[in-house]
Amino acid sequence: MIIFSAMSKGAVLFFSMTGNNKRFASKASAEKKYDLIELFPGNFLRVFSIPFNSLARSAIKKLSLEKYSDIIIYSPVWAGKPSPAVTELIKSGKLKGKRLRINLTHMGGNDCTEKEVNLLVKSNSLRILSIKMTDLRKK
Numbered sequence: 001m002i003i004f005s006a007m008s009k010g011a012v013l014f015f016s017m018t019g020n021n022k023r024f025a026s027k028a029s030a031e032k033k034y035d036l037i038e039l040f041p042g043n044f045l046r047v048f049s050i051p052f053n054s055l056a057r058s059a060i061k062k063l064s065l066e067k068y069s070d071i072i073i074y075s076p077v078w079a080g081k082p083s084p085a086v087t088e089l090i091k092s093g094k095l096k097g098k099r100l101r102i103n104l105t106h107m108g109g110n111d112c113t114e115k116e117v118n119l120l121v122k123s124n125s126l127r128i129l130s131i132k133m134t135d136l137r138k139k
């Protein structure tokens with residue numbers, strides 16, 4: 001799903017299985033007047049992008065982000081990492097040179113996640129402005 005707004009220099013990208021990240025991303029997109037882009041939409045079968053990350057990779061391949069300078073990402077933590085769609089996006093090279101903010105939601109099992117995301121971002125030479133972790137149990 002892509003909703004365009006005229007002259008937007010930013011995009012809010014999200015992956016969501018049960019709706020929380022969709023809600024946060026929609027709110028951020030409306031507030032900032034950034035385009036809203038859903039990464040890898042679909043049903044619960046997307047959970048198989050954990051063992052078969054080529055599924056997420058092919059969804060990311062179709063994505064065009066050239067016109068954006070600012071990107072805000074919303075994703076759940078899955079198996080201690082950002083969802084496979086977001087991990088593949090980070091590895092894809094499509095975020096190079098963007099001003100990047102990453103927001104991750106979780107259910108408490110995230111001890112090493114922030115450190116891992118920092119390493120992932122660094123090893124892909126990305127410029128990151130912030131990483132925010134949100135524990136949904138406290139929401």
Ligand SMILES: Cc1cc2nc3c(=O)[nH]c(=O)nc-3n(C[C@H](O)[C@H](O)[C@H](O)COP(=O)(O)O)c2cc1C
Nearest residue numbers: 016017018019020021076079080105106107108109
């Ligand atoms: C396949 C799967 C793996 C998950 N792994 C973790 C995890 O490792 N740590 C954690 O705290 N929460 C984990 N969760 C919970 C999700 O992070 C939480 O439900 C999510 O942030 C909700 O976002 P959404 O409503 O946008 O899908 C997992 C959920 C799913 C479906």
